[in-house]
Amino acid sequence: MTDLQKENIMIFGSGLIGRSWAMVFASGGFRVKLYDIVKEQVTAALEDIRKQMEDLKKSGMLRGTLSVNEQMSLISGSSDLKTALEDAVFIQECVPESLELKQKIFSEIDLHVNDTTIISSSTSCLSPTKMFNGLKHVKNCIVAHPVNPPYYVPLVELVPHPETDVATVEKTYTLMKNIGQSPVKLMKETDGFVLNRLQYAVISEAWRLVEDEVISPRDVDIVMSEGLGMRYAFLGPLETAHLNAEGFKSYCERYGEGIKRVLGTFGPVPEFSGKVAEKIDEALWDQQNDKNGQLEARREWRNTCLSHLAKLKNEMKKN
Numbered sequence: 001m002t003d004l005q006k007e008n009i010m011i012f013g014s015g016l017i018g019r020s021w022a023m024v025f026a027s028g029g030f031r032v033k034l035y036d037i038v039k040e041q042v043t044a045a046l047e048d049i050r051k052q053m054e055d056l057k058k059s060g061m062l063r064g065t066l067s068v069n070e071q072m073s074l075i076s077g078s079s080d081l082k083t084a085l086e087d088a089v090f091i092q093e094c095v096p097e098s099l100e101l102k103q104k105i106f107s108e109i110d111l112h113v114n115d116t117t118i119i120s121s122s123t124s125c126l127s128p129t130k131m132f133n134g135l136k137h138v139k140n141c142i143v144a145h146p147v148n149p150p151y152y153v154p155l156v157e158l159v160p161h162p163e164t165d166v167a168t169v170e171k172t173y174t175l176m177k178n179i180g181q182s183p184v185k186l187m188k189e190t191d192g193f194v195l196n197r198l199q200y201a202v203i204s205e206a207w208r209l210v211e212d213e214v215i216s217p218r219d220v221d222i223v224m225s226e227g228l229g230m231r232y233a234f235l236g237p238l239e240t241a242h243l244n245a246e247g248f249k250s251y252c253e254r255y256g257e258g259i260k261r262v263l264g265t266f267g268p269v270p271e272f273s274g275k276v277a278e279k280i281d282e283a284l285w286d287q288q289n290d291k292n293g294q295l296e297a298r299r300e301w302r303n304t305c306l307s308h309l310a311k312l313k314n315e316m317k318k319n
């Protein structure tokens with residue numbers, strides 16, 4: 001239990017990610033104040049959260065030990081900034097990905113918080129230096145980048161500003177563990193953080209393989225979901241290599257030359273537009289069904305798969 005437990009968590013922005021954070025914190029027994037500049041958005045968020053929780057309950061996937069009603073009683077909505085910030089020990093910002101907007105919001109928050117409140121951003125790729133520079137409470141500022149949907153995918157990348165206190169990183173790390181997420185600490189910021197740098201390397205090569213007509217878009221996805229992804233759900237690329245030889249050094253000795261040869265054939269950074277984008281897009285739509293319907297259905301299926309995988313991973317950890 002951290003010293004933050006049972007304290008107020010403020011979620012700043014009640015869109016897709018804000019709602020998910022609210023659910024994750026409530027599942028861990030924290031009181032959550034969900035704030036949004038748009039009043040109707042707060043009302044819609046609370047209704048949506050209840051519906052999501054009830055669906056999760058029905059499918060046996062509700063997180064935590066509290067009932068839906070107990071978790072809902074921990075979440076309150078507000079469109080008044082001062083009320084929402086009251087007693088908040090941890091603020092998770094979830095407004096749209098705009099540096100100017102986030103800078104404006106952090107300057108505002110900076111005026112109202114005390115010296116112990118942690119100010120955390122959900123940003124996917126904005127630099128902590130640019131977002132937090134010059135703030136009075138910069139030592140308390142951090143990025144806690146979730147993966148969509150955070151309710152099912154536990155990774156959180158913690159990225160400090162150069163002036164962030166070690167205590168801020170440690171408290172945030174413990175808090176994330178406490179609510180069942182899997183935090184990792186970046187020692188310094190790097191463009192795209194780590195998850196997206198790895199993801200972009202994969203997307204680029206998938207693009208080039210389709211562009212060079214080596215493989216179809218559907219099949220490149222199968223290489224990942226039925227091949228690499230099978231082990232990556234449990235092991236990272238480094239441990240995978242470690243196990244595929246007699247340790248990582250042995251792997252490098254055996255395969256290093258071959259890896260370097262193949263990497264030397266990788267093409268330039270793709271444009272991410274034009275004919276290849278059209279080809280991939282066309283291949284991914286199911287031509288038999290309406291577009292909106294199929295995206296919704298597929299997202300729902302993805303979430304179900306992820307929640308089952310999360311359950312399996314938890315069971316495997318106990319073994």
Ligand code: NAI
Nearest residue numbers: 013014015016017036037094095096097122123124146148
């Ligand atoms: P969203 O557009 O669904 O929600 C943003 C919310 O912020 C809206 O409810 C909006 O009314 C509110 N808002 C806008 N201006 C505001 C203001 N001045 N004060 C208070 N509230 C305000 O956005 P989403 O997808 O939830 O993204 C939020 C953050 O999370 C972004 O920084 C994004 O990069 C990051 N993120 C998003 C992921 C995703 O897959 N959607 C994954 C990981 C991080």
